[in-house]
Amino acid sequence: xxxxxxxxxxxxxxxxxxxxxxxxxxxGGFLGIAAVGLIHYxxxxxxxxxxxxxxxxxSAVLIxxxxxxxxxxxxNLIGGHMLSAVIGVAAFQFTDGIPWLAAALAVSVAIALMxxxxxxxxxxxxxALIAVIGGDSVHQLGYLYxxxxxxxxxxxxxxxxxxxxxxxPNRRYPEFxx
Amino acid sequence: xxxxxxxxxNPVDISDDDVMAAMKSMQGYIDITPADFKEVYRLAYALxxxxxxxxxxxxxxxxxxxxxxxxxxxxxxxxxxxAEKGISGAPVTGPDGGVIGVISERDFLRxxxxxxxxxxxxxxxxxxxxxxxxxxxxxNRTAGxxxxxxxxxxxxxxxxxxxxSLMSKKNINRVPIVxxxxxxxxxxxxxxxxxxxxxxx
Numbered sequence: 169x170x171x172x173x174x175x176x177x178x179x180x181x182x183x184x185x186x187x188x189x190x191x192x193x194x195x196g197g198f199l200g201i202a203a204v205g206l207i208h209y210x211x212x213x214x215x216x217x218x219x220x221x222x223x224x225x226x227s228a229v230l231i232x233x234x235x236x237x238x239x240x241x242x243x244n245l246i247g248g249h250m251l252s253a254v255i256g257v258a259a260f261q262f263t264d265g266i267p268w269l270a271a272a273l274a275v276s277v278a279i280a281l282m283x284x285x286x287x288x289x290x291x292x293x294x295x296a297l298i299a300v301i302g303g304d305s306v307h308q309l310g311y312l313y314x315x316x317x318x319x320x321x322x323x324x325x326x327x328x329x330x331x332x333x334x335x336x337p338n339r340r341y342p343e344f345x346x
Numbered sequence: 347x348x349x350x351x352x353x354x355x356n357p358v359d360i361s362d363d364d365v366m367a368a369m370k371s372m373q374g375y376i377d378i379t380p381a382d383f384k385e386v387y388r389l390a391y392a393l394x395x396x397x398x399x400x401x402x403x404x405x406x407x408x409x410x411x412x413x414x415x416x417x418x419x420x421x422x423x424x425x426x427x428x429a430e431k432g433i434s435g436a437p438v439t440g441p442d443g444g445v446i447g448v449i450s451e452r453d454f455l456r457x458x459x460x461x462x463x464x465x466x467x468x469x470x471x472x473x474x475x476x477x478x479x480x481x482x483x484x485x486n487r488t489a490g491x492x493x494x495x496x497x498x499x500x501x502x503x504x505x506x507x508x509x510x511s512l513m514s515k516k517n518i519n520r521v522p523i524v525x526x527x528x529x530x531x532x533x534x535x536x537x538x539x540x541x542x543x544x545x546x547x
Contacts, residue, residue, distance in 0.1 A: 179381030180362065183370045237377035338373040
């Protein structure tokens with residue numbers, strides 16, 4: 169019975185943030201994604217490189233919307249994306265032709281590695297998965313995927329987070345670097 | 347039994363409303379549920395309390411040296427010493443210099459007609475009923491005759507948390523601090539503990 173009782177939950181949702189927090193989160197999210205988007209569409213468009221991947225949308229939630237979270241700190245942002253990218257590319261290359269296995273391994277090993285290295289960053293799971301399901305354009309990058317888009321995109325978003333999150337008098341970012 | 351089990355020692359617990367109000371007053375999205383926060387708080391609080399209780403030892407807070415009386419000392423001299431020093435009790439030492447008991451106001455009161463708990467008002471009542479001073483029978487007695495024995499003692503290394511629970515459990519007001527041979531080094535009274543807990547904030 170305890171097993172089913174646990175499914176009912178036992179506490180309440182944290183309070184809603186103030187309107188100012190909503191506004192600053194919006195500004196950060198807009199500028200952060202705008203930055204990687206501009207690089208992607210204006211600088212890298214002619215090359216085979218890519219700069220914008222889906223997992224950056226998730227990172228934006230954390231580093232502009234939940235900036236105190238341990239999951240949103242620079243160590244987690246950069247480390248989580250780059251380590252997960254390595255795992256994703258490796259999972260695709262080592263399990264040639266078994267996409268379901270590659271996808272499952274990419275995400276699960278990425279979670280484990282992020283835990284072990286104290287770099288847990290939920291969007292990292294998406295970065296690992298995209299290395300498998302992202303299609304030929306991603307597969308052709310090989311391990312370059314770790315640096316562009318994963319590492320560089322995370323770095324650009326980090327710079328925007330540092331610039332925007334410290335503008336408001338009672339917001340500060342990061343909590344810690346490493 | 348630790349001091350935490352005594353009703354008067356229970357710390358103020360925080361409520362869900364306290365946590366929600368605190369989270370609301372902080373800027374930004376706090377990435378934790380109220381229940382998880384309370385769990386962290388409780389565990390951290392227990393650790394902090396443990397550390398404080400262990401950080402201070404009897405030797406750090408004891409009054410030293412303690413005024414002691416020998417078991418052969420007559421009660422007139424004993425009472426005079428207590429009165430002169432403004433204290434309400436003292437360790438009693440035996441022939442080898444070790445602490446064998448404690449003598450306090452309560453032991454005197456008990457001899458004067460009060461019951462085990464020994465209160466001055468009981469002695470007043472006893473006096474009024476018996477029309478006379480009830481201290482007279484004690485003239486030729488010694489500290490060793492009326493002391494409470496064996497003494498509840500502690501070593502200088504005992505954490506003050508354990509001294510507190512010892513006092514509560516035994517319902518006593520002072521604990522002589524002794525060396526390994528049982529000789530007195532000092533004394534910890536309830537007021538020493540009150541001062542120590544003040545320092546802990």
